[in-house]
Amino acid sequence: MMRVNNISFKAGNRSILSNLSFELRTGEITVVLGPNGAGKSTLLRLLAGEMKPHSGDIYFDNQPMHKISPAALARQRAVLTQQYAISLPFICEEVVMMGRYPHFSNIPTAQDADIVTAAMDDMEVTHLRSRPFQTLSGGEQQRVQVARVLAQLWNPTNDNKYKLLLLDEPTSSMDILHQQMLLTKARQLAQQQYAVLLVLHDLNLAAQFAHHILLLQNGKLLADGSASEVLQPHTIQKAYGIEVSILQSEAHDHPIIVPVSKVNTPLCLP
Numbered sequence: 001m002m003r004v005n006n007i008s009f010k011a012g013n014r015s016i017l018s019n020l021s022f023e024l025r026t027g028e029i030t031v032v033l034g035p036n037g038a039g040k041s042t043l044l045r046l047l048a049g050e051m052k053p054h055s056g057d058i059y060f061d062n063q064p065m066h067k068i069s070p071a072a073l074a075r076q077r078a079v080l081t082q083q084y085a086i087s088l089p090f091i092c093e094e095v096v097m098m099g100r101y102p103h104f105s106n107i108p109t110a111q112d113a114d115i116v117t118a119a120m121d122d123m124e125v126t127h128l129r130s131r132p133f134q135t136l137s138g139g140e141q142q143r144v145q146v147a148r149v150l151a152q153l154w155n156p157t158n159d160n161k162y163k164l165l166l167l168d169e170p171t172s173s174m175d176i177l178h179q180q181m182l183l184t185k186a187r188q189l190a191q192q193q194y195a196v197l198l199v200l201h202d203l204n205l206a207a208q209f210a211h212h213i214l215l216l217q218n219g220k221l222l223a224d225g226s227a228s229e230v231l232q233p234h235t236i237q238k239a240y241g242i243e244v245s246i247l248q249s250e251a252h253d254h255p256i257i258v259p260v261s262k263v264n265t266p267l268c269l270p
């Protein structure tokens with residue numbers, strides 16, 4: 001449902017992404033991995049249509065991305081970026097309702113209100129609905145923002161349109177329970193008409209939930225495939241410069257990645 005053909009992106013003269021090609025398919029969770037600065041967030045913003053690649057093409061639902069109107073795009077794809085500072089004193093329910101803005105003209109309908117309630121229930125933030133967003137903890141804010149993007153793509157009429165959910169490090173502030181809850185929800189959505197793309201740093205979450213992994217290094221695609229294809233010790237060593245062991249356990253249907261090499265951290269004394 002999304003086809004990326006040989007895209008490159010530059011900031012000034014500096015190449016940030018080079019010659020990336022891949023597909024995002026409905027039914028799948030695609031996880032983008034890579035060290036700090038590899039280009040993951042830049043890639044997500046290009047896929048969201050927030051920026052255009054300097055070369056190459058992105059097709060969404062068989063249309064060139066740049067030809068889709070922002071209003072139409074907002075009904076089919078939702079984005080959670082790493083920065084979501086809200087300076088005005090909105091309460092949480094209003095933040096989640098922002099996800100419904102593309103769906104009503106002036107006043108939210110009863111259905112929009114029901115969707116906000118359901119999305120807040122899914123992210124276990126219903127008890128926070130009347131709290132000012134700025135007073136929430138980091139993990140609570142992240143769950144409210146995920147509820148907002150879920151509300152944006154909520155599909156009560158089953159309109160048969162593909163949905164694309166793009167989440168940049170959505171679990172970074174969440175505790176282990178809420179990480180699992182969110183990624184289980186992402187898996188359920190992928191089983192409907194959604195393609196889900198997650199930027200993650202946690203290789204074990206990627207191993208557990210990804211159908212498809214894109215591993216970036218210096219803006220290039222170092223590996224592209226299933227978790228067991230991509231999460232190999234030599235590939236991880238090449239990408240991150242750290243030695244790992246891959247454990248297989250009968251209790252789990254995915255590999256478990258454990259660092260084994262000692263990292264030589266420069267000692268900074270005052």
Ligand SMILES: Nc1ncnc2c1ncn2[C@@H]1O[C@H](COP(=O)(O)OP(=O)(O)OP(=O)(O)O)[C@@H](O)[C@H]1O
Pocket residue numbers: 011012014016034035036037038039040041042043
């Ligand atoms: N507008 C810009 N001008 C100059 N450099 C930029 C610009 N935007 C991004 N970069 C650089 O591009 C590289 C990729 O940035 P990006 O945010 O995509 O990395 P990332 O893989 O998401 O990193 P992280 O894991 O740290 O979040 C970084 O080195 C960043 O400094």
